Amino acid sequence: MKSSKILAALVAASVLAVGLAFAADTKAPAAKVAGCCAKAQADGKACSHGCCVEAAKGGDNCTKCGGAGKVEKKAEAKK
Ligand SMILES: [Zn+2]
Ligand SMILES: [Zn+2]
Structure with missing residues (x-):
């Protein structure tokens, strides 16, 4: 099942991207x-x-x- 591995990698990558976006948003303390x-x-x-x-x-x-x-x-x- 190679495709499921790729899918998992894609999901992980997008979660990471969202996480980074969040980190950038919250970098400056309120x-x-x-x-x-x-x-x-x-x-x-x-x-x-x-x-x-x-x-x-x-x-x-x-x-x-x-x-x-x-x-x-x-x-x-x-x-
Ligand atoms: Zn004071
Ligand atoms: Zn004061």
């Missing part, structure tokens, strides 16, 4: 603003938590407060 920082942002302020300030300096959301990933740059061009 950015999540910490709750306290989101609240401060809603008030037009920067979060005053020391840990958040430190994280923001590095362009990151504060992971201690539940944030993740990089701080999203505000798109000034779009209004």
